[in-house]
């Protein structure tokens with residue numbers, strides 16, 4: 001944080017009206033100040049995500065729910081411009097909701113998290129988005145994050161089962177799922193001694209990248 005020198009006044013933010021931020025010309029230290037809020041159900045990993053981003057570590061162990069709200073400042077350089085992110089970590093528990101709503105209005109960006117292993121946290125996204133639309137500025141930047149992606153690889157390594165996400169609706173990875181299985185079976189049936197053994201995991205990984213799976217805009 002030694003680069004921080006010119007934090008904007010909170011008042012400047014409140015006066016910004018339509019959420020526009022100021023880029024200071026020829027600035028050396030902090031040029032843009034952005035308020036970001038992490039929201040989502042309790043236990044989806046908001047605090048953990050912030051600790052990972054800020055300190056590059058993950059502290060496993062017992063879960064202690066956030067009480068109220070707190071923030072961490074982080075300066076990132078984007079296209080040679082120093083951007084100070086003030087990241088607010090909110091409590092996901094219902095009883096703190098009225099406290100956190102008060103912070104939505106000043107947010108430039110909202111990171112909405114769900115836990116990919118917890119269906120209820122996914123189902124609640126609609127309710128979160130309704131709240132966001134009610135309390136935040138209309139042009140707030142919203143990013144939806146499916147956290148705990150590592151849990152997939154735990155299943156994968158436990159059972160050694162290849163994994164990919166498909167959509168029967170859009171067709172994403174549908175061909176690949178069947179082709180990969182067909183290739184595996186073909187290699188088992190007809191294996192030329194000179195041929196390297198077919199690695200279905202590697203094949204899927206290589207093909208998945210081409211289809212640009214898993215980011216949706």
Ligand SMILES: Nc1nc2c(ncn2[C@@H]2O[C@H](COP(=O)(O)OP(=O)(O)OP(=O)(O)O)[C@@H](O)[C@H]2O)c(=O)[nH]1
Nearest residue numbers: 042043044045046047048060063065066091092148
């Ligand atoms: N495997 C795995 N566990 C995670 C991940 N993120 C968080 N956890 C665990 O999930 C539990 C809840 O994480 P927190 O970061 O405290 O959740 P939170 O969203 O801040 O919860 P509240 O403060 O109540 O809103 C903790 O036991 C974490 O260790 C992740 O990406 N992978």
